[in-house]
Amino acid sequence: MPMGVFTSEQLGLGRGAIAYRVKSQRLIRVLPAIYATEKPDYLDLCTAVTLWKPNAVLSHLTAAWLWDMIDSEPETISASVPPDSARRAPQWVRLFRRQLPEHSRRRGLPVVTRAQTFVDVAAMLHGSQLELFFDTAVRTPAERRELVTLCERSKGMAGMTALRQQLRRCVLNTRSEPERLVGRAMSARNFFMEINAQIGRYFGDFVDFRARVVVEIDGREFHISPDAFNNDRSRQNHLMLSGWLILRYSAVQVMANMDRVIDQIMAVVRRRRRSINACMPEWPFS
Structure with missing residues (x-):
């Protein structure tokens, strides 16, 4: 067999x-x-549900797993079925009765599209779990723009309000959890800086080009390698000599005093913006 x-x-x-x-x-x-x-493993259980309910489409966190948007296997198998389907299922299966959305195939199984997965998860998760999902699952600014377009043409769909909020506030391309939390704390105050932005041959964790400010969040690993430590100092000296202001915070510092750190970053950036604007010559109208 x-x-x-x-x-x-x-x-x-x-x-x-x-x-x-x-x-x-x-x-x-x-x-x-x-x-x-x-x-059976998790993929086998997904297969079993689609065999049991031939018109089912895998969705929500199961779709997120199939699209490699989350690493851990969810506790249940989530699937969408037509509104007239029986909802009775074992505890490890969660059925959502609704008009079946557009779907694709992953690993040979029917699954909602990647864009629809964001909508479904936004209707399912809350708080810090939802923030972490969006910060890690939205891969590029182009994908964020695609999701914004989906919001515009799918008003009223469950999860759409949360989706819009997360698209406004999610932070992309952070390299560590402390960086992600700093980015989230700034976006919660509607204050934004470029993340992992390039300045010449260097990169900064958070960059404001208008104020010429770079914010660095240092983890313990920066002090392990002598080469990394020395290169980081050379980079900082080069940026400072080019007119950039560098603000450095340790990961421990931002985790313990997030509000104070964000207050200082915002105050410094805004002050530098005003100072630079004041030094700019007026346009010579004639």
Whole structure:
């Protein structure tokens, strides 16, 4: 017998033969009329649900896992089914009755599109979990623009309000959790800086080109390698000699005093902007 997950029809066995193999542990009953030849993993369970509900489309956190938007396997299998479908399911399966959205295929299984996955997750998660999801799952500014377009043409859909808010506030391209939290804290105050922006041959964690300010969030790893330590000092000296102001904070410092750090960053950037604007010559109208 081939290995995998099968319907009773695919097995080609009578009810008695199936019952005997289940009793002798040669088959595992996963769902009504759905059997596995060995202990199923998460992907096998996804397959089992689509065999059990042939019109189902995998969605929500299951779709996020299939699209590689999250690393950990969700606790349940989430699937969308037509409104007239029976909702009764085992505890490890969560069915959402609705008009089936546009879908694609991942790993051979029907799954909502990547864009729809953001909408579904926005309707399912809340607070810091939702923030972390968007900060890590939105890969590029282009993808964010695509999702903004989706918001404009899909008003009223569940999760759309949360999706709009996250698109305004999510921070892309941070390299560490302290950096991400600093970016989130700034965006919560509607204050934004370029993240991992390039300045000549160097990059800065947070950059304001108008004020010529760079904010660096240093983790412990910056002090482990002598080469990294020395290169970081050379980079800082070069930027300062080119007129940039460098603000440095340790990861421990920002985690312990986030509000104070954000207050200082905003005050310095705004003061530098005003100072630079004041030094600019007036346009010579004539």
